[in-house]
Amino acid sequence: MPFELVFLLAVFAVAIISFALLKRPMYESMLAAFIVLVILTAVLGAWEFSLAGLWGFIWKAMKDSSLYVIIVFIVSAHLLSQTTVIDDFIAIILAIFGQLRGGAGFVAIIGSTYMGSLSGSGPGNVATTGVFTIPAMKRSGFPPHLAANVEAHSSTMGNMIPPAGMIATAYGILNTLYPDKYTLSQYWLLLWGIAIWFIAQRIITLYIMCRYYKVEPMRREDIPPLGKSLKNGWKAIFLPIIVFLPFLLTSKFESFFKARLGAASSSLNNSLLLFIPALIVVAAILLSDKKTKQKMTIPYMTKNITDGLMKVVPTAALVFFAYCVSNVLVTLGIEKAIGDWIASMNMPLIALALILPLFTAVLGMLIPGSTQVKIFGGIIISIVAAAGGSPFIACGMLPCICGAMHGVTPPYCACVYTGMGIADAELKPTLKNCMVWIAIHYVLSVIVMMGWLPLIGMIS
Numbered sequence: 001m002p003f004e005l006v007f008l009l010a011v012f013a014v015a016i017i018s019f020a021l022l023k024r025p026m027y028e029s030m031l032a033a034f035i036v037l038v039i040l041t042a043v044l045g046a047w048e049f050s051l052a053g054l055w056g057f058i059w060k061a062m063k064d065s066s067l068y069v070i071i072v073f074i075v076s077a078h079l080l081s082q083t084t085v086i087d088d089f090i091a092i093i094l095a096i097f098g099q100l101r102g103g104a105g106f107v108a109i110i111g112s113t114y115m116g117s118l119s120g121s122g123p124g125n126v127a128t129t130g131v132f133t134i135p136a137m138k139r140s141g142f143p144p145h146l147a148a149n150v151e152a153h154s155s156t157m158g159n160m161i162p163p164a165g166m167i168a169t170a171y172g173i174l175n176t177l178y179p180d181k182y183t184l185s186q187y188w189l190l191l192w193g194i195a196i197w198f199i200a201q202r203i204i205t206l207y208i209m210c211r212y213y214k215v216e217p218m219r220r221e222d223i224p225p226l227g228k229s230l231k232n233g234w235k236a237i238f239l240p241i242i243v244f245l246p247f248l249l250t251s252k253f254e255s256f257f258k259a260r261l262g263a264a265s266s267s268l269n270n271s272l273l274l275f276i277p278a279l280i281v282v283a284a285i286l287l288s289d290k291k292t293k294q295k296m297t298i299p300y301m302t303k304n305i306t307d308g309l310m311k312v313v314p315t316a317a318l319v320f321f322a323y324c325v326s327n328v329l330v331t332l333g334i335e336k337a338i339g340d341w342i343a344s345m346n347m348p349l350i351a352l353a354l355i356l357p358l359f360t361a362v363l364g365m366l367i368p369g370s371t372q373v374k375i376f377g378g379i380i381i382s383i384v385a386a387a388g389g390s391p392f393i394a395c396g397m398l399p400c401i402c403g404a405m406h407g408v409t410p411p412y413c414a415c416v417y418t419g420m421g422i423a424d425a426e427l428k429p430t431l432k433n434c435m436v437w438i439a440i441h442y443v444l445s446v447i448v449m450m451g452w453l454p455l456i457g458m459i460s
Contacts, residue, residue, distance in 0.1 A: 003046075004337040010040055011325055011366060015411050026411055026427065027314050030321035037328050046332055057331070061323035068274055069124045070414060071309075071316050074421040076277035078308030079301060080131055083284040084292050088233025089240070090136045091224045098223035102210035104140045105150045108133035109202050112154035113161065113195075123407065125155035126418040128276065132240060134422045141215045145430040148419035150206060152408055153437045155415055157202075159369060159403030161195050162188045166370050166403045173377040174395040182392060182459070189457030190396045197453055198400065201444050205437060235287040242283050246272050311424070315417045322411060326366050334367075339379040349387040350450065356380055357401040357445040361409050361438065369406035373398050390451060392459060401445050408434060 011033045018029035038057075042049035061067070080086050097103025112129045130151045137147035159166055171187045209215075285296050342359065363372055377398050384394035407415035410431050420430050447453060 002337040002341045004332055004334040005341075006044075007037060007041060007046070007329065007332060008334055008338075008362075008366070011037055011329075019411075025314060027317035027321060030318055030325065030411060034321050034324045034328070037325060041328065041332065047328070057324050057327040060327045061320055064323050065274065067316060067319055067323065069127060070319060070418050070421070071312050072274060072277045074127070074312040074315065074418065075305055075308035076131070076281050078311065079281050079304050080284050081135070082292070082296070082300075082304055083288045085233070085236045085239055085284045085287045086132070086135065088229070089132055089236035090139055091229040091233055092226075092236065093132070093136045094140060094218065095224045095226040095229040098140060098218040099220070101217050102137075102140075102142070102206055102215050103217070104133060104136040105142065105147075105206045105210065105215075106203065108137065108151050109154040109199065109206060112151060113157040113199055123155075123414040123418045125158045126151050126415050127422070129155065130419055130422045131280070134419060138423065140218055143213055143429070144423040144425035145420070145433050146209060146213055146215075148416065148423040148425045148430055149433050149437055150209075151422075152413075152415040152419040152434070153205075153441070154202060155419075156404040156407045157195065157198065159407070160191065160198065160399045162191055166373055166399050167191060169370065169373050170377055170395050170398040173373070173398075174381060174391065177378060177381055178391060186457060186459060187392075187396070190392060190455060190459075191399070191457075193456030193458060194396050194400065194448060196456065197444060197448060198404075198441070201440060205440055209433075238287065239280065239283055242279060246276065312421055315421045318411070318417060319414050322366060322414075326368060326371075329367055330371055333375075336375050336379075338363075339376045343379050343383045347383075347387065349384065349389045352384055352387055352389070353446045353449040356384075357397075357405075357442050357449070360401040361405045361442060364402065364406035364409045365411060365413075367406070369399075369403035372402040372406070376402070384449070389449070390458075393449060393451060393455070396455075397445065397449050400441075400448070405438070405441065408438060410434065 014033040014036045015026075015029045018024045018032050019026055024032075034057075038047075038049070038054060041047040047053065093104055093107055097107055100106065108129065111133060112125055134147045134151050137150060138144060142150070161167075167188075171182075171184055174182060174187065285293060288296075338359075342355070347355070360372055360376070363376075377395070380398065381391045381394045385391040407413060410416070413431075413434065416430060416434050419425075420427070448455070
């Protein structure tokens with residue numbers, strides 16, 4: 001067993017004791033885990049303590065754009081709730097899908113899957129689509145914690161569908177191990193073949209969840225007439241277009257932006273995610289009725305921004321301290337040490353299919369999925385191939401078991417916390433429901449890795 005595993009276990013032990021036994025908030029628990037981890041690494045000699053080094057972990061977390069995306073979108077969602085345009089858009093959704101059990105949830109799955117393929121950011125995807133879908137789900141009878149999880153687990157699909165950045169990283173590793181054997185277009189087709197199964201899994205899971213939580217179709221008299229909804233709120237349709245269009249353009253014209261911006265083009269989507277919230281709020285105010293425009297004064301909006309910030313502080317603090325912990329673990333090289341340990345066991349394919357998704361899920365609790373793919377991806381592909389499995393499928397599953405799981409596995413789970421903030425859901429029921437979604441995703445991951453399902457684009 002690698003020595004580095006001690007640090008990972010220490011983080012989990014501190015977080016669990018603090019949260020479950022001492023009943024402290026999760027953000028305090030993550031802060032305690034960070035402090036204990038820093039002390040432990042210094043005492044055991046894995047890292048030489050210095051104020052500059054400590055500040056490096058903190059500063060790197062402060063520079064992560066996902067943290068600010070979560071903050072600005074939850075605050076903007078609070079402002080959007082004060083406008084009429086969101087109500088108008090929700091009325092249109094309910095008019096079309098209100099007669100279906102959980103209809104608004106199916107809109108979230110399809111819409112977030114599509115949006116995620118453009119933005120490539122799990123938390124950002126929850127934020128951009130969640131401001132529409134989560135209120136619609138709640139209005140149609142979803143418990144807040146279920147609405148948050150439907151959006152969160154739908155949004156993680158963005159990490160599994162081209163052209164997300166993690167996918168390019170995974171293909172680069174595959175092409176290094178098997179030069180010119182698989183083309184990028186073949187790989188993209190395989191990813192869509194895998195994604196179809198996971199989209200179906202989320203649709204079936206949602207159907208079962210709606211039955212379990214007794215989410216009934218809306219009463220006919222409560223469903224707004226479609227004609228009236230479109231007549232009153234047709235302008236609201238432009239709001240999602242304003243959100244999606246920048247990501248669509250950057251996705252479709254990626255080569256254009258790369259040619260002009262060079263390496264900086266990779267930061268374009270992150271910049272959009274920080275810019276879009278302000279654009280949404282301004283557009284929502286302009287598209288709202290005259291009464292809403294009149295009440296949206298500077299003092300009124302300032303008060304609502306302040307109220308929104310008070311709600312987002314616990315979520316932002318939790319994500320920030322989780323990033324700090326992640327930075328320490330990455331510095332220690334824990335992924336590679338544990339990956340080499342698993343590779344040395346020479347396990348059969350069925351054992352690898354059972355262990356690898358579980359292992360990456362555990363790592364995803366604290367370590368970003370993109371980091372896992374960069375450091376651990378080559379090991380996963382190699383050991384699966386050595387055990388008689390398909391390296392092509394193994395590479396296709398990297399975004400599923402690393403990227404998609406990272407945003408929803410506690411205590412990090414930035415996608416879930418973002419959805420929870422928008423839905424105003426409680427932590428305990430949200431995380432309990434989240435674990436069910438994770439378990440089902442895990443089972444499907446094992447089945448796909450074993451090659452037991454037909455996959456579009458699969459080649460030997």
